[in-house]
Amino acid sequence: MRWLWLLTFGACAPHSDGAVAPKRSASRASLDLIRAYPDADKIFVQARLPDGSDAVFLVDTGAGISTVSADVAERLALKVSDGGYVEGVAGRTTWRRARLPWLSLGGMVFEQVDVAVDVDGAPESAGFIPVDGIIGNNVWGQVTLVVDYPADRLELAVPGEIPVPANAQPMGFDGAHASVYVKAFAGEQNGSVVERTLLLEVDTGAHGVMLSGGTGVGFESVSTIGEEPILGIGAADLVPVSAFYRRTRRVPLQAVELGGARVEDLKPATWINFEGAAYTIGPQGMPGLIGYAALQDHRVSFHFAEGRFAMNPSEGPPSAENGHARMLEWELKEHGRDDARALIRGKYLIALEREDEAITELLTATAQAADHDEARSLLARLMLSRGDHAAWESHLKALSPAALVEQSEIVALVNGLALAGRAEEGLTLARAATEASPEEAEAWLARSDAELNLGDTAAARRALNTAARLLQNPDADLKRRARIARAEGDRLGALAHLRHRLTLYPSDGEALWFYALTVMEPGLESQRATFNADLDRAMARLHPEARPLDFLIAALHHVGRGGAETERLMKTGLSRDCDPIEDASSKDNCVAWYMAMGGSAEDEALALIQGAVAAAPHRSDYLDTLAIVLLGRGALAEAAKASAEAARLAPDRFYHLWQTERLTALATAARVK
16 A cells, blocks of 8 residues: 655654553564455554554555554544645545554554554455554564564564575665565566566555556556556545546566565556656656565565565464454453443454354344444344345344434345335335435435336436435436436436446446347347447456456347357456356356356256355345346246345345346246237
8 A cells, every 4th residue: 555755744843642651662573464354465463552452553564654543543632733635546635643652563662653644545444353544664664574474473573683584685765665676577478578677665555566657668568558446545435436547557477576586476567657757646756566466475574774675485384364253352352241342243253154153242232222223234134144034124124214324224125125015115214214314325325216116217316316416426326327217218318328337437347238238129229339339448448357258248249249259258257257266156156157148058057056056045146147047048037036036135236126127027028928
């Protein structure tokens, strides 16, 4: 998470806030790394704060300064003042400055730690683990930092205490960013290889490799040009993702060498700011980053004082632990079975798939006034994942309309009621939600769906317009707009909305497929040339590996553009999306899905998806695949039934609402004939 070249605290005199730091600081410490799930790319540690609490922080050697959440700053009563702007790869955002009196990492104490407060784009959670901030190089730069990724261990020591490995290479450190020379070998396998030595920042908060400006010069001949969203620090939550699409190059990497190690099988590097001297993305002068993908199999050593960097084999037994297990263990050790903390335990247990225990904890949490609504929401989701629609509805109905909006459950319940044949009840609930929460866009989305479920398209459109106004985004929910237009018989209007959606989000495979399905309807022959041009334009804007191959295959098949190209895309999609899946049922679902999207509903596809559904009968994605396979076999009634059940298991997903509406209409028309 590389950010901030120009952030400074100015000439303000330092001040000391809060509790006095521990009198003695350890000279060396070893801490467990916390990840949301095994092999997650973000790594976190717990730190002790001045109020005696423990907090979770992202380990980020790409950050020049540390951050804390607004909640931490408020709880510690930090003195907060304006700080100007922070600049990340996604853009600029305002920030506020403060100073932690101290923080302790495994007994090593760091005093008077400058922090930025409540920065847009900083992580707020890792799964169900709350994240309280980022620890950056204004802390790490004071020590030797060793990250043993396979063992999930982090070591700290005063400079000189941990020997510099013999294979270490020089590392530049300007007080904010650690940079090393990386030898990169780029090009497609069995093709020409371009070898270059690059100066990159080592960033434990980033995933892959990013190049910027002149750093990538020389790779033009082996790279592709396309558009992709560039997110991170500076990406405000309310700004639509379409605003962050940027033209980039992608450079296929065969291998990189750094820190005395060679790393192969990397994903392509993203090259930003390649079109000229001006830096239009990210901080001025940033050369590029190298992150988790290159570091993950090594024991990585940052010797800041000595200016050395090394990557070596792990020294500990490999860890495949879900960080929620570690947090649950800590929670029980620190707080026991305190009923007031049952919600916390319940969340960790959900992440660990210990559902029966989670239900027990969440039921306890419903007796706590502060936790009641969230606990009921989580219980409802657990029940729905088990196919228990009655229990799901019961738990959600224990919430007020305002609470349903706050817990992001109102759209699901309104549509779930409609799918159960109780659309009038859904509309009554949606109206109550807009009355209770008139400034919340989600309430109006539910109102729009509820009005449409009863055929009032004008009211549905008005509600959707209100939601867009509240979101401050005139292009919000274009697929919902298309569905309303179709309900009115305005198929050209539906095409216009889907076309605009594809222009904003060329990687939106669902929009592409719905566009293809609509344009092939009788009477729209004149629009097919436009569709083909739009499809080709959207795919040309994307890097080849970023194309939604499943939906692209379906669209090409539906408009009669199958053949050798579709077969090639099918092989690529199966290799890219299905082969890496380890779970047998998930892999079978993936293969059956691709076969069905390509127009093949053979016995093999049916057998694969029936096996997957038998193993996990309440997976909406499996049931959706079954519906498409059955559709291809002409079993329309069975396809509509499977699609409706998929929608009932995921009633907040617009895709399922459209799909079950479409398949039900096809089955009904077939019965009439």
